[in-house]
Amino acid sequence: xxxxxxxxxxxxxxxxxxxxxxxxxxxxxxxxxxxxxxxxxxxxxxxxxxxxxxxxxxxxxxxxxxxxxxxxxxxxxxxxxxxxxxxxxxxxxxxxxxxxxxxxxxxxxxxxxxxxxxxxxxxxxxxxxxxxxxxxxxxxxxxxxxxxxxxxxxxxxxxxxxxxxxxxxxxxxxxxxxxxxxxxxxxxxxxxxxxxxxxxxxxxxxxxxxxxxxxxxxxxxxxxxxxxxxxxxxxxxxxxxxxxxxxxxxxxxxxxxxxxxxxxxxxxxxxxxxxxxxxxxxxxxxxxxxxxxxxxxxxxxxxxxxxxxxxxxxxxxxxxx
Numbered sequence: 001x002x003x004x005x006x007x008x009x010x011x012x013x014x015x016x017x018x019x020x021x022x023x024x025x026x027x028x029x030x031x032x033x034x035x036x037x038x039x040x041x042x043x044x045x046x047x048x049x050x051x052x053x054x055x056x057x058x059x060x061x062x063x064x065x066x067x068x069x070x071x072x073x074x075x076x077x078x079x080x081x082x083x084x085x086x087x088x089x090x091x092x093x094x095x096x097x098x099x100x101x102x103x104x105x106x107x108x109x110x111x112x113x114x115x116x117x118x119x120x121x122x123x124x125x126x127x128x129x130x131x132x133x134x135x136x137x138x139x140x141x142x143x144x145x146x147x148x149x150x151x152x153x154x155x156x157x158x159x160x161x162x163x164x165x166x167x168x169x170x171x172x173x174x175x176x177x178x179x180x181x182x183x184x185x186x187x188x189x190x191x192x193x194x195x196x197x198x199x200x201x202x203x204x205x206x207x208x209x210x211x212x213x214x215x216x217x218x219x220x221x222x223x224x225x226x227x228x229x230x231x232x233x234x235x236x237x238x239x240x241x242x243x244x245x246x247x248x249x250x251x252x253x254x255x256x257x258x259x260x261x262x263x264x265x266x267x268x269x270x271x272x273x274x275x276x277x278x279x280x281x282x283x284x285x286x287x288x289x290x291x292x293x294x295x296x297x298x299x300x301x302x303x304x305x306x307x308x309x310x311x312x313x314x315x316x317x318x319x320x321x
Contacts, residue, residue, distance in 0.1 A: 057089030116194030124202035144196035
């Protein structure tokens, strides 16, 4: 009976999680599509609810907080409830601005992770199997990992003006849904940084594959490159998924550093809202909620990928380590 109750609770929890997550992503997709189409339904950053709703909820929250001030024993509880109620109104008014900014955070993260992976795979292979190239890969990886990401972004944006000029002159940049040059420079910086870290994750996974498998691949007629490509890497990349998930989560949060080169992502927009309203706590809490949604979604998605590509007879990607 207890097991059945636990199963029902788990099903209910899973259902609520899917419902809430689905509603949030449906709203985000609506805001993004509406923004791309120039605000055909409502202004790109305009709320769907009237201003009176935000005013009413903020007033109610202030009232609850005032009630708590007169009753010391329950003051903290009333203050928290009042703040939460007021936060609903705040989120209804300023959430759309952060939703539009969240698109840039998604673009930064997804492109940087995928392109970084493409760069990281040959770097990792060079570190393990290269002769001269392993030293080149080592210098690149240690140089990037040993310097702050924000310094790398500053160098690309302020120290290499020709790069900004080149990107700005590319047709279509900054028009429609194509981001402006600052976003592309941020992507380049994140790709460089992420590729170094991912290369080390993959190197560890490559080294966890039995060296005898490459020898066996050579014995059946594959050259060294073919053995690495068709025998070693398919296993190593599976083993690297947990580390790759961590890198994806880190990049979502590190994307906030792009604000230093004028990219209007989530944290940049939250800071702007705080400057406009002086409600910095509310603005940053709301921004944290957006980051949390992205992180939870990324973690859940990668867990599904890990389960899908698990080696038959071995189990999850962790089992191969």
